[in-house]
Amino acid sequence: MRYLPLTDEDRKEMLGVVGVKDINGLFADVPNQALLKAPVDLPSRQGEMEVERIMAEMAAKNLNTSTSPSFLGGGAYRHHIPATVDYMIQRGEFLTAYTPYQPEVSQGTLQVLFEFQTQVAMLTGMEVANASMYDGATSTAEAVMMANRVTRRERAVIAGGLHPHYREVTETHAKYLGFEIVSPAPKAGGDDVAELISLIDDKTSCVVVQTPDVFGNLHDLTKIAEAAHEKGALLIAVNTEIVSLGLVEAPGNQGADIVACEGQSLGNPLGFGGPYVGLFATNPKYVRQMPGRVCGETKDVEGKRGWVLTLSTREQHIRREKATSNICTNSGLCALAFSIHASLLGDEGIKRLARTNHAYACELADMLAKVDGVEVLNKTFFNEFTVKLSKPAAEVVEKLAGKGILGGIPLSRLFPGNSDFTNMMIVAVTETNTPKDMQALTTALKEIL
Amino acid sequence: MADMSQGRTNVPVAGSQQPGTATISGSKGLEFDEPLIFEMGEEGRTGVDINPVEISNERLGGLARKENVGLPGLSEPQIVRHYTRLSQKNYGIDSGFYPLGSCTMKHNPRINEKIARMQGLGDLHPLQPQSTVQGALELIDTLAHWLKTLTNMPAVAMSPAAGAHGELCGMMAIAAAITARGENRTRVLVPESAHGTNPATAAACGFTVDSIPANDKGRVDIAAFKAKLGPDVAGIMLTNPNTCGLFENDIIEIADAIHEAGGYFYCDGANLNAICGRVRPGDLGIDCMHINLHKTFSTPHGGGGPGAGPTVLSEALAPFAPVPYVIHDGNAFKLVEDANESDGVPFGRLKGYHGQMGMFTRALAFMMSHGSDGLMQASGDAVLNANYLRASLGDTLSVSFDGLCMHEVLFDDRFLKDTDVSTLDFAKAMIDEGFHPMTMYFPLVVHGALLMEPTESESKETLDLYIKTVRGLADKAKAGDAEFFHSAPRHTPRRRLDETAAARSPVLRWKPETNE
Numbered sequence: 001m002r003y004l005p006l007t008d009e010d011r012k013e014m015l016g017v018v019g020v021k022d023i024n025g026l027f028a029d030v031p032n033q034a035l036l037k038a039p040v041d042l043p044s045r046q047g048e049m050e051v052e053r054i055m056a057e058m059a060a061k062n063l064n065t066s067t068s069p070s071f072l073g074g075g076a077y078r079h080h081i082p083a084t085v086d087y088m089i090q091r092g093e094f095l096t097a098y099t100p101y102q103p104e105v106s107q108g109t110l111q112v113l114f115e116f117q118t119q120v121a122m123l124t125g126m127e128v129a130n131a132s133m134y135d136g137a138t139s140t141a142e143a144v145m146m147a148n149r150v151t152r153r154e155r156a157v158i159a160g161g162l163h164p165h166y167r168e169v170t171e172t173h174a175k176y177l178g179f180e181i182v183s184p185a186p187k188a189g190g191d192d193v194a195e196l197i198s199l200i201d202d203k204t205s206c207v208v209v210q211t212p213d214v215f216g217n218l219h220d221l222t223k224i225a226e227a228a229h230e231k232g233a234l235l236i237a238v239n240t241e242i243v244s245l246g247l248v249e250a251p252g253n254q255g256a257d258i259v260a261c262e263g264q265s266l267g268n269p270l271g272f273g274g275p276y277v278g279l280f281a282t283n284p285k286y287v288r289q290m291p292g293r294v295c296g297e298t299k300d301v302e303g304k305r306g307w308v309l310t311l312s313t314r315e316q317h318i319r320r321e322k323a324t325s326n327i328c329t330n331s332g333l334c335a336l337a338f339s340i341h342a343s344l345l346g347d348e349g350i351k352r353l354a355r356t357n358h359a360y361a362c363e364l365a366d367m368l369a370k371v372d373g374v375e376v377l378n379k380t381f382f383n384e385f386t387v388k389l390s391k392p393a394a395e396v397v398e399k400l401a402g403k404g405i406l407g408g409i410p411l412s413r414l415f416p417g418n419s420d421f422t423n424m425m426i427v428a429v430t431e432t433n434t435p436k437d438m439q440a441l442t443t444a445l446k447e448i449l
Numbered sequence: 450m451a452d453m454s455q456g457r458t459n460v461p462v463a464g465s466q467q468p469g470t471a472t473i474s475g476s477k478g479l480e481f482d483e484p485l486i487f488e489m490g491e492e493g494r495t496g497v498d499i500n501p502v503e504i505s506n507e508r509l510g511g512l513a514r515k516e517n518v519g520l521p522g523l524s525e526p527q528i529v530r531h532y533t534r535l536s537q538k539n540y541g542i543d544s545g546f547y548p549l550g551s552c553t554m555k556h557n558p559r560i561n562e563k564i565a566r567m568q569g570l571g572d573l574h575p576l577q578p579q580s581t582v583q584g585a586l587e588l589i590d591t592l593a594h595w596l597k598t599l600t601n602m603p604a605v606a607m608s609p610a611a612g613a614h615g616e617l618c619g620m621m622a623i624a625a626a627i628t629a630r631g632e633n634r635t636r637v638l639v640p641e642s643a644h645g646t647n648p649a650t651a652a653a654c655g656f657t658v659d660s661i662p663a664n665d666k667g668r669v670d671i672a673a674f675k676a677k678l679g680p681d682v683a684g685i686m687l688t689n690p691n692t693c694g695l696f697e698n699d700i701i702e703i704a705d706a707i708h709e710a711g712g713y714f715y716c717d718g719a720n721l722n723a724i725c726g727r728v729r730p731g732d733l734g735i736d737c738m739h740i741n742l743h744k745t746f747s748t749p750h751g752g753g754g755p756g757a758g759p760t761v762l763s764e765a766l767a768p769f770a771p772v773p774y775v776i777h778d779g780n781a782f783k784l785v786e787d788a789n790e791s792d793g794v795p796f797g798r799l800k801g802y803h804g805q806m807g808m809f810t811r812a813l814a815f816m817m818s819h820g821s822d823g824l825m826q827a828s829g830d831a832v833l834n835a836n837y838l839r840a841s842l843g844d845t846l847s848v849s850f851d852g853l854c855m856h857e858v859l860f861d862d863r864f865l866k867d868t869d870v871s872t873l874d875f876a877k878a879m880i881d882e883g884f885h886p887m888t889m890y891f892p893l894v895v896h897g898a899l900l901m902e903p904t905e906s907e908s909k910e911t912l913d914l915y916i917k918t919v920r921g922l923a924d925k926a927k928a929g930d931a932e933f934f935h936s937a938p939r940h941t942p943r944r945r946l947d948e949t950a951a952a953r954s955p956v957l958r959w960k961p962e963t964n965e
Contacts, residue, residue: 004906017841020836042595058587059569072576072577088529102540104877107943121958175796245514247514253515300947322652326613326653359504366505416787
């Protein structure tokens with residue numbers, strides 16, 4: 001087997017040193033009835049070429065976003081990833097390293113994390129960030145649990161525009177930890193701020209608002225932040241399209257206390273939903289209640305600047321059942337990809353990228369608004385908006401797929417059972433969409449509707 | 450695995466700057482002094498070319514960002530050099546032997562990277578119509594079949610994002626099953642040798658944690674365990690092979706006892722790599738177990754993730770599996786995302802979308818490459834390598850528990866008694882010798898633990914050099930040269946770092962005003 005260096009000769013010699021007769025002899029502590037005598041019923045070993053062929057056959061059965069016009073968003077966006085990103089993250093020293101617990105031989109990963117934390121803080125307009133979470137949904141749930149700890153309260157107010165997966169993950173934790181979630185009904189036209197504020201009281205630990213929300217609407221957070229702070233609650237701002245922050249006001253500048261984001265848009269491919277990278281940023285005063293790993297600056301014995309993982313007394317490997325979270329492995333390599341992409345963009349690049357996304361989305365919204373049977377519902381958006389169709393959106397999306405176009409996400413997929421949304425879909429546009437793509441979607445919709 | 454220092458801070462000792470080695474630039478040959486990216490940017494530089502666009506009819510509703518983000522401007526060649534230089538300050542499996550116990554640092558085949566990036570796999574959107582992703586759902590279903598067959602378990606939840614996330618999945622399923630029985634059980638038994646994630650997970654599910662002591666053979670003290678059973682016990686979380694690198698030989702008795710008491714058996718699958726293809730955990734009476742694809746099935750650790758933690762479930766727990774999951778309805782694969790559409794009673798959702806697809810692809814490629822025969826051979830070699838270290842180092846170091854070990858071998862610091870050299874010092878000296886240190890101070894059941902896991906990826910030649918090095922260093926320590934150890938490492942980009950200072954006044958980001 002090509003991955004196993006021991007030869008039969010080695011094995012024989014080593015077994016002699018150990019003092020057992022054969023490999024099975026090494027498993028003497030296993031109850032005999034549980035020790036298999038022959039391999040399980042699965043295929044035998046195969047070469048690279050054969051494995052690649054099997055996988056390619058499965059890949060060929062899918063409609064891919066590289067060759068089909070795609071307008072899918074809903075928290076996962078197809079952006080152009082510069083070749084440098086994927087080349088750099090495959091350097092073995094990054095790819096095959098463990099969590100940087102031995103700082104003297106991990107300064108590369110650690111410096112990357114320090115730079116990543118700084119970039120996340122800058123983008124979100126917050127003071128500090130951690131070294132990443134699994135994804136945006138788990139980051140949001142962890143933010144709510146952190147707000148409960150900080151305020152010692154157990155009721156979260158969640159806006160209707162939060163991505164349903166993010167809400168469901170938070171609800172799952174709520175069920176086990178016994179905290180409460182109150183929430184107005186989702187509205188495709190955007191959350192009703194007055195209604196949201198009316199739900200905040202002195203038992204509220206936090207208010208969770210996504211902007212742009214799952215329907216694409218942008219929200220001014222300042223009033224919600226004021227209302228939350230007045231009652232002693234925290235504002236958690238959620239962002240699922242981090243590129244928007246190159247053009248849209250940062251949540252940190254609108255009074256957010258915790259910002260939870262999906263960072264996939266920078267550096268990370270769609271990959272059928274994972275692995276992605278959760279971003280988590282907050283104020284320094286809450287840092288000891290923050291979940292996840294953090295990298296900090298220090299000096300070595302020669303006085304040289306260096307980096308280490310720090311504040312680990314919050315974490316499970318030290319605090320065990322009293323830890324702020326059970327998270328251990330996070331999204332290190334995805335954070336690296338994010339960070340390299342952000343470095344390549346720089347201030348000018350992120351601004352231009354965001355402007356391109358917005359400009360293209362505006363263009364498509366205007367094109368679709370002219371199609372009979374299509375109504376664009378958003379007054380505001382960044383690169384994604386909701387359209388109301390004259391037919392059920394799930395059927396329309398299937399027909400579009402039949403024409404080789406991934407036209408949008410029917411809201412019935414994200415809000416099953418909600419009949420208000422049957423005819424609606426969300427449409428996302430990024431810099432990867434060409435005028436030809438947009439024309440193809442417009443023409444196809446004219447034919448279908 | 451979790452921690453390398455268990456809270457012991459790494460306090461620098463007075464180190465001597467070696468005379469005559471200073472350079473003008475700060476770099477030393479191939480060892481570059483690399484500033485932070487924020488310290489090297491210039492306005493007007495960029496690493497991507499994006500043409501400016503006009504926005505005809507903007508829809509930002511007055512919410513345009515007022516200030517710049519603050520990201521530095523750099524060209525592509527500067528970026529490539531920056532990250533190349535940073536990578537050179539890291540130790541990876543590709544660089545050398547990485548015997549980090551409990552972490553399973555085995556070879557990461559590059560074919561897996563290639564396949565994960567394939568068109569039609571790497572570029573699929575998670576919310577495409579299901580009719581357009583039948584191949585992707587087939588891949589998930591195929592991996593699920595391999596995992597179920599290797600463990601002899603009837604069901605698997607694929608969505609957990611990492612080992613600790615899989616623990617959460619299993620313990621939430623257990624809690625849901627207990628609630629469904631109309632019972633209230635609040636206590637979870639966790640051996641003191643467990644990973645920190647186990648008690649943290651139990652607490653995150655609303656359970657209280659009750660610690661079980663180990664016996665003098667490094668296994669669960671079965672009498673103490675049985676004494677703790679009661680009507681309020683929800684289950685046990687047991688790692689097998691355990692974190693001492695030993696197979697819990699009473700495991701079937703433990704399973705029977707916990708079931709008889711009305712509880713469930715959570716098996717932490719972090720060490721599945723020791724027995725994969727040779728022992729099926731389902732034959733041992735477990736109810737659930739997470740599988741770290743980034744350990745046993747070699748998806749890259751990536752400097753701290755991403756991982757993936759699919760969790761196998763018994764018949765009793767399967768109905769409570771979280772959404773989404775893949776089924777085949779006779780005609781096509783289907784992703785069940787809505788709990789109301791489920792035949793079971795899902796306890797909820799654990800993450801966005803459907804799981805760590807990129808890790809699934811890599812893990813399945815790894816499994817198919819090995820085949821059932823190769824996986825059996827791999828676990829055999831992993832255990833042989835660990836026992837070879839045990840047998841070859843047993844007389845020099847102090848083995849914590851007699852007898853055969855599984856995939857890793859545990860030593861403690863008795864061999865360093867009266868030398869003024871600590872486990873930490875010894876590990877740092879290994880770095881200077883070109884090896885990644887073993888896991889230190891974990892598990893907590895022995896004093897000054899040194900846990901070594903060679904994996905099946907290492908050749909006998911590598912192990913022999915490692916053995917020679919460890920023996921040499923142990924002799925040096927016993928000969929009284931403590932200062933040599935206190936000042937290690939000497940040949941690294943940075944020497945010992947002050948972790949106490951880092952925690953006391955945390956600097957967690959770069960800032961222009963303080964760093965310029």
